[in-house]
Amino acid sequence: MKQDVCPICGLPKDLCICEDVAKESQKIVIKADRRRYGKEVTVVDGINAADIDLDKLARFLKSNLACGGTVKGSSIELQGQHKNKVKEMLVSKGFSPDQIKVL
Template sequence: MSLEDQLKNLFPEHVPEETTPEKPESDIWMQDDPIICKYEKRKGKPITILEGYNGSDTDLKTLAKELKTKLSVGGTVKQNKIIIQGDSRDKIMQLLKNKGFQVKRVGG
């Protein structure tokens, strides 16, 4: 006996609501200018810097969190720049293009 059948036996008058899973739409503000993707080394360690996003701070932090989660790396947001640990320019550029952003690669 499945869980649904057990619940129907326990609560015969209850009518379950029909819910349709909503696809989460991107709440991040899209811009016309390209986001600049740079590569640097700080203290001998590679980092990827994204700058040029002119949306709100919360959108910038949301975008950074999403990138860090998808890439499984660390990073931070400082001075309107997203700093991602490691050289992940190709993956970051592909993720941003899939979201609808224009991305420009600078250096190397």
């Protein structure tokens, strides 16, 4: 009965706390930007892609905000103005509210 072990913390995968620790240490910046033809975009930047699955987080944000979006590099772009809502959702996912800055 061999269990999968996390290569970072050495605990079994179901007890791994690496992602929780990584969430608390992120310095996240949420800002609004204006793109082509006056379209507004909310950009979530500063999340380390090595520690947290950006595609999974973007899918969560897009489904709860009912908007489109994409992952570009190490940032998440969401269509529309959602700065304050994104902060609330990130806090509900376990990110530290002190580390999230809304511009």
